[in-house]
Amino acid sequence: MSKRPTSFLGTPATAPGPLGPDMLRAFGVIRKNPLEYLHAVWREYGDIAQFPVPRPPSYLVNSPSGVRRVLVDNARNYSKSTIQYRALSLVTGEGLLTSDGxxxxxxxxxxxxxxxHSALEDIGSHVSEATERVARQWAGLPIGTVIDVDAFMMGAALEVVAASLMSTDLTGRSSDIAAATLEALDVVVARARVPITPPGWLPTPANRVLRRSVARLDAAVAEMVEARGSDSGEDLLGMLLSVRDDAGRxxxxxxxxxxxxxxxVAGHETVASALGWAWGLIAAHPQVGDRIAQEADSVAPDRVITFADYRELTYTRAVIDETLRLYPPAWLITRSALGNDVIDGVHVPAGALIIMSPWLLHRHPQLWDQPDEFHPERFLNEVERFAHIPFGAGPRLCIGRDFSYVESVMMVAQLARRFTVRQPPGGQLPEGDPLVTIRPRGGMPLIVEPR
Ligand code: HEM
Structure with a gap:
């Protein structure tokens, strides 16, 4: 990857980037680990690079100023009509994550x-309940048992999102819904990674899996709505049920x-992934777990952590921020340009696909000291705002950002004060697998023991 193309099938190149044959040669890497490929392109061509595909002209943007231009300063010029979001909408339909305009x-x-803010307090109490449930299960484990901590976090995160937003108790069914979500999302990832996919109505194995898992999700949702009856309530489901349009419908x-x-989809796998990685990183850095436990003990001596303690858990929050830096669950953010624009001095035509990767930006050596190392302390000071974008930025900033911080900080603080986590003998931090979120390949096998 060393040449500077001038045009791709008649579309003028406006930024440096690999040539078509380079990209074809890299096809295996792109499919196997797109992060590795994005990293290689950035290393070779810098903070704004153009891929050798004519339609749509596609750019990798990896600078705080470029991200700010697309997501904030000129956000109205960019839509979510991209292959990433179109694939996701096969599962989510036209919900808040994928809709536009x-x-x-x-x-x-x-x-x-x-x-x-008033809703966060309620969310905090659901987090406490889910945390207690995990703690009871962990406390009952025979000493030395290896468990997949990631799977526990998936279950807990789903319970919290369902209880908080839909006042629904999913404790019994959570693994079924989590499995259906993950299954549907797997198909979505496979679709987003190849340029040509068979139409949805063809009964290919992937389409059958997708249809089956979407049907399971639909059934779970129908059950929740039915259980609610006419009593709307003040949670998200209540708001959806009570809203009326101008004609009163x-x-x-x-x-x-x-x-x-x-x-x-948006509120459980993301948080669970972040929590899974947090435990993996804590297991690899035992002094971090000890410091979280000390903080929890000093903020809430002799009682469990509650929402009221959340703001004081500054070190735990730094651990979460550092985890989100190294393993941002949403590792790719894409946009489609509605009109021409100039990003970091580069002309970008209408119709262009803009690819931004929090994972790549969060490991940019000019923005971060020792970018690949886990140093939560760096977040005890201010960091450059558009260098750390795990929740995106601008008008489409994650609506669940504060929700996620409350959940992950409270859960990690409460569990770390009661348990130590360590890697099994010979264990190491798993490799990251960039699916819809960055998942630990093979789960997060750890030994959890009471302190
Ligand atoms: C660690 C956890 C989470 C991460 C890393 C995360 C990340 C993100 C990112 C990067 C975006 C913006 C995407 C873009 O601009 O293209 C986003 C949007 C969104 N997130 Fe999250 N998210 C998390 C948790 C949650 C939770 C807990 C919920 C709901 C309970 C949620 C619901 C949403 C929704 C609905 C949107 C679309 C918002 C809009 O466009 O108005 N997320 N999230």
């Missing part, structure tokens, strides 16, 4: 109150379904 604005206005059941599936 006026539809998105209307949805965000309706849903925002479910995430206001309630929201269609299909729209409610799309939002609920969106929140299950």
């Amino acid at each position: 006026d539809t998105w604005r209307g949805q965000r206005r309706i849903l925002q109150p479910a995430f206001h 309630p929201m269609a059941i299909s729209e409610i379904r799309d939002q609920l599936v969106t929140f299950i």
